[in-house]
Amino acid sequence: MQIATWNVNSVRARQERVTAFLQRTNVDVLAMQEIKCKPEQFPVEAFEAIGYKIISHGLNQWNGVAFAYKQDLEAEDIETSFDQQPEFKDVQEARALGATFNGVRVWSLYVPNGRGLDDPHMQYKLEFLDRLAATTAEQLEMDPELEIALVGDFNVAPLDSDVYDLSLFETHVSEPERDAFSAFEQIGLTDKVRELVPDIYTYWDYKDLCFPKNNGMRIDFMLTSDALTERIESASIERDERKGELPSDHVPVVISLS
């Protein structure tokens, strides 16, 4: 089974590229972020036409998360938020979607952008990461053999080498953000993609020729519990998806399971 994650930056604008990606790679489950639409606006028919079903969670033109999965799979125990997922200004945004495929619990996650070190969104971001780690830890304590994958746009660059010029960044690289990210490793999750595919970015800003200059960031991750990490046979970061017509500013990350 192959699982992928991709911040598509509008699924309606990216419909052709996303369906072409699924046809090319034949991944079984694609977790998407920033779909930027409500469920009734999602181009479901285009995915059904190539043999995929859709679950989506979107409230408006902001954020939004979804799964495309092969039509012969079942999506079980669907959740549109995790336990005690924080709100921003009394709104629980569409930033998390959980579903179980063939016994693998997958969460499609779009972690809030902190915007600035002193911006209220930074506290929101840190709480989001803290609560996600805490609830995942509780689940793994109850059953250490669970196969869990937390995948998506974490909006954190854990290593200095995950940004092209550290001096240009305040957010994404700050100590509180990196501490919040490292909590996932402390509760037993592993970034196996890092080991298999080092030194490749997952995001390049549209501005200032960032992609031709390779001025990128590594902020999209697939974190797996031990039982699932053991099943990862290979991984890829689909850098070529940043090329060509109407690309997202992020590229897909893919794992292949035994």
Next chain:
DNA sequence: ATGACTCGACTATCGAGA
């Protein structure tokens, strides 16, 4: 070339992205 932001709200500009 991988090339100088893009998206979706709305119709002219703006919030948001990171």
